[in-house]
Amino acid sequence: MDAQALPLSAAASLPASPAAQDYSLFLRRDPSGQAEMAFAVEGIDCAACIDEIEDACEALPGVARARLNYTTHRLTIGWDARAEPRPEDVLAALAKTGYRAWPFEAGRLEEMDNATSRHLLRCLGVAGFAAMNIMLLSVSVWSGNVTDITPETRDFFHWLSALIALPAAAYAGQPFFQSAVRALKAHTLNMDVPITLGVLLALGVSVFETLNHAEHAYFDSAVMLLFFLLGGRYLDHAMRRRTRAEAGNLAALKAVSANRFEADGRLVTVPAAAVRPGDEVMLRAGERAPVDGLVLSGTASVDESLVTGETLPRRVAAGDTVHAGSLVHDGVLRLRTIAAGEDTFLDEIERLLDKASTARGRYIRLADRAARLYAPMVHATALLALIGWLIAGASLHQAVLIAVAVLIITCPCALALAVPAVQVVAAGTLMRAGVLINAGDTFERLAEVDTVAFDKTGTLTLPEPSLSDTSNVPAPLLAAAARLALASTHPLARAIAAAHPEARPLAEVREVPGAGVEARIEGMTARLGSPAFCGCEALAAARAPEAPDASLVAVRLGDACALLEVRQALRPDAAEVIDALRAEGLRLVLLSGDRREAVAPVAARLGIKDWWARMRPADKIAVLESLGANRRGVLMVGDGLNDAPALASAHVSLSPISAADVTRAQADAVFLGDRLAPVVVALRIARRARHLMRQNLMIAVAYNLVAVPLAVAGHVTPLVAALAMSGSSVIVTLNALRARQGGGDAATGGRRSPAGEKVAA
Amino acid sequence: MSVLLYLVPAALSLGLLGLAAFLWSLRAGQYDDLEGAAVRVLSDDDLHEDISDRNRHE
Structure with a gap:
């Protein structure tokens, strides 16, 4: 392990270096000294998976038994009393067989x-x-x-x-x-x-x-x-x-890990739950902040769409606060973990949540x-x-x-x-449709819904940005952009790379911090990055007003130059779902924390007439209350941290699996996948369930x-x-x-x- | 009615046997993974190792 330990300075300058994993939090030892650990495994869908997984794990040295529970998709590994448990081997063996697994700790409640x-x-x-x-x-x-x-x-x-x-x-x-x-x-x-x-x-x-x-x-x-x-x-x-x-499995697979600086300066990867206020963690480009923290050193632009709904990245430097769930676009940050109560936004969320959950429970x-x-x-x-x-x-x-x-x-x-x-039968049906119910009375409350309030960022739109229409970008430029993008961990670059999975990586790519990446393709200089870096600011200035909700990425190949629009696209079936809901006579509302310019086109495309932008968490609750006052029930669908109080105060709530942890815990049901259709299905099955x-x-x-x-x-x-x-x-x-x-x-x-x-x- | 003297204890002990078997199976964890039990029957574990390997990769 020591070989992987890094001195402090090197860690800060070498963003991609691996850190040691610490799994001791998940290991349990029984009195005889046998160590045991549970994993939540993803991708199990047939009988053969059971054999494959168990055989792969039992072949590992020191593993005494491996037992997969097919109902809960959990794997329990027991090690010999004398052997040193090596959970990382198990994870590697599973990855080799094609399954993703996460260390798992069963809660006391469970x-x-x-x-x-x-x-x-x-x-x-x-x-x-x-x-x-x-x-x-x-x-x-x-x-x-x-x-x-x-x-x-x-x-x-x-x-x-x-x-x-x-x-x-x-x-x-x-x-x-x-x-x-x-x-x-x-x-x-x-x-x-x-x-x-x-x-x-x-x-x-x-x-x-x-x-x-x-x-x-x-x-x-x-x-x-x-x-x-x-x-x-x-x-x-x-x-x-x-x-x-x-829900426990979801929590395990969503559990973020944090790169924590130990007292001796080593960098160790630990579960975010193990990070205490005052601990210092490192955050690199492309990572989500595991905790709320105060920036000690470094600068970066962070995407806070999961926190506030705002899609425009924010520049942070020493002295600024970064919220858990924020995505780092570029740069490396060193954070000191802070507890709720040290920060006004989190404070506000907590206070509103408390109020909302005491107000509920009357049902x-x-x-x-x-x-x-x-x-x-x-x-x-x-x-x-x-x-x-x-x-x-x-x-x-x-x-x-x-x-x-x-x-x-x-x-x-x-x-x-x-x-x-x-309830059992309906919950089973919903589970197959990709909706997980948190509370038994969800059906009854869902069936009473007559208004649906949506959040925009991450709910109506996909949680990750994607490359928009590229029909007016010349093909050689597009291909160059995709190849360059493979070399960067920047979320916008990853969106471009994801749109062109066939692109081959380039041999030598130079990264210019805060600007972009550069390489030579067929003797020409190719650049991908900010418009300034690619020398096409004029083009960008002309395009910006037309695409207020997009991030512009420039690409240059030799003398040619083009702009790519990366934005949070609507979920593939958002328009159909909205139409279906409207056809059922439901009133639709859009509540977003994002800017007016970003919300308006979405509302227009979906035909939602009642929409509000720049909503603070408290504003969302106020709107919900004004809707709920003379109506039976409002269904709130949201994913951001800023939606959590609104979810708690709505009659019933749904959130996508990609939602912030606090938010997902507030929701009455969680839906999986990229599509919005589960919202309609949940409503339909709930009505049928109540009828029955x-x-x-x-x-x-x-x-x-x-x-x-x-x-x-x-x-x-x-x-x-x-x-x-x-x-x-x-x-x-x-x-x-x-x-x-x-x-x-x-x-x-x-x-x-x-x-x-x-x-x- | 002397037939009852052995029929009744026989019926009761059979019932108790069933109950004991149920409680044993519950304690042995046989109810922890009902769906798994249903698909594990398809597993080739009990066959000779190389046969099962061949089958799996077909």
């Missing part, structure tokens, strides 16, 4: 999630076992009741059922019991209160009935109830866990709204049935039995499955309308309860599967094209 998920699955297993075995006994009793079962045998079967049901319910019911107790302690009612009450009463009455040698016991109902409810709970959890895992999910109505109604009905039958002259025993039957039959099996089942959720709730209500009178009338035997419960649950689940339709052609944004190229840039 580990807790996994534990909960396993607990739910264990409960589900226990409840399923109990339900099946008790049903075996119950069916015998039911068929015996109409033929020739002896009371002794029936009692024996009931006692056996109790023997299975009581411990099983005590174990498998925990998730509901705990949540019900928590709710009661907080003096509120949730869905778990009627569930707990129903299960406990059913079990209690059944034991009492068994003691009295009665014909019916409800052990099977109680346990089957738990089984179905646990199923719904597990589905709900599985969806959130999966989206969280996906009550559909299922909770249903539960708040449902729980008191169920309890009131049961109580009324009890009192009614007592008044009608029934014995207390008979009246209690009927009240319990009401509680069991109304227990919200279908209600508990209605919403999560739809409502339909499911209606089915649950209809079921109750039939079942409750039967129960109140005293006609519900355990057999009827079992049929009704499983019947309604199955119908609701099948109905939820219909949420799969409607994704359709949307899957084009797909899993395969996305993050890769973008993150690399």
Whole structure:
């Protein structure tokens, strides 16, 4: 490692020199000394990938085991206790096989999630076992009741059922019991209160009935109830866990590394998360700032489009502040990391975010709204049935039995499955279409949207600049520009090179800092860079007013000279998407932090009439509030750091995967790929999902309308309860599967094209 | 009804066996990667090494 360490001065003058990688943050050692590390792997799409990856890693010296999780796209590598773990070898081996991987650290939240998920699955297993075995006994009793079962045998079967049901319910019911107790302690009612009450009463009455040698016991109902409810709970959890895992992978692959100066002057590459305020980092041309920092030395022009939306680069020198996410065009900077609070812009963002997120959170999910109505109604009905039958002259025993039957039959099996089942299916459909959902209630809020507010830079336009129309540039000049561009790390040069992948690099290229690159092609001097460097300032001055939103790059070959326009182009399907949204009757708004001259042509091309330029973060919120005041919901789509508060304060929000970290964390959903189409798909699927959720709730209500009178009338035997419960649950689940339709052609944004190229840039 | 004396324990122990198998498989991590389990069946790992190599590169 020491061979790669650089003295301070050399590091500053040799921008391209490699720095040592420090992975110790990601390594975990178990007590026996075995080291383990997780990687998020990109590009896995078939069974063969599993073998390829695992074989490649296991062939490495010291690697004891490699296991790829195909669901979460994570690879766990375990090293022998005696071997020195070398994560860089694993990364190299994967790169050689054609996969990109990132060191990954599972968050605490995710580990807790996994534990909960396993607990739910264990409960589900226990409840399923109990339900099946008790049903075996119950069916015998039911068929015996109409033929020739002896009371002794029936009692024996009931006692056996109790023997299975009581411990099983005590174990498998925990998730509901705990949540019900928590709710009661907080003096509120949730869905778990009627569930707990129903299960406990059913079990209690059944034991009492068994003691009295009665014909019916409800052990099977109680346990089957738990089984179905646990199923719904597990589905709900599985969806959130999966989206969280996906979000974790994204965070890992988006995690920037920083070149940090160590105390001894060495330069070490560490994850940006490991950089503390006060640390000094180096920033080279073509890199994004990993942290907010104060420039100590060096000058450069930085592109802050991801921070403020402004597309024009800004010149920074010692004493200026650079925000995380800014892209360095040229030059080398040495930064001292600063914490939020030392800078006004970040301060403003944080303050606005705090305010916005406390203002939100008032939204009550559909299922909770249903539960708040449902729980008191169920309890009131049961109580009324009890009192009614007592008044009608029934014995207390008979009246209690009927009240319990009401509680069991109304227990919200279908209600508990209605919403999560739809969410799981819809989230799966969206995931295939390239949209990752952050929160379960996103669907409900998305479905209420009637206004869509877009940010311009990085949202309507592509996050990276690209070369515009070059039809009026002579071919030899264009070819020379592409070949020269290959030699530079300047983002504008990279955009030119990317547009001409067939260009061959030149042998000798001289870089003039702050100006451009120069080489000799077929005996002629070729230059690429600023208009001044290429000697065509007059041409540039004439062109500038026509292209206010573009950066002009000049190219010279011998005596010929031309200008290339590099700009953040619209996403390829932006116009179609905007038209589609307008056709659906949505109001469209454009909010940009960029200059008027840059925003106006975009708004004109897309036909968006309501647009605002030069918006500060607080201005965006103000506009959203003025839109939201008399309207139900505003969907905010944005990617910049300056959009984060607006995303948090909008009814619902989306951001592209290329967004700033803070912004992506605020968004309710993230979409992958270069296309904007996922916005339309998300809205369409959300509407369908809400429709199905409502339909499911209606089915649950209809079921109750039939079942409750039967129960109140005293006609519900355990057999009827079992049929009704499983019947309604199955119908609701099948109905939820219909949420799969409607994704359709949307899957084009797909899993395969996305993050890769973008993150690399 | 003496048949119940061995049928009931038999049924219960079979059920318990199933439950134990489920809990074991859960603990062994078999539910951690359901999609992977579905595609791993296509893997050639169990074949002789050079055969599997040939197959993979076809």
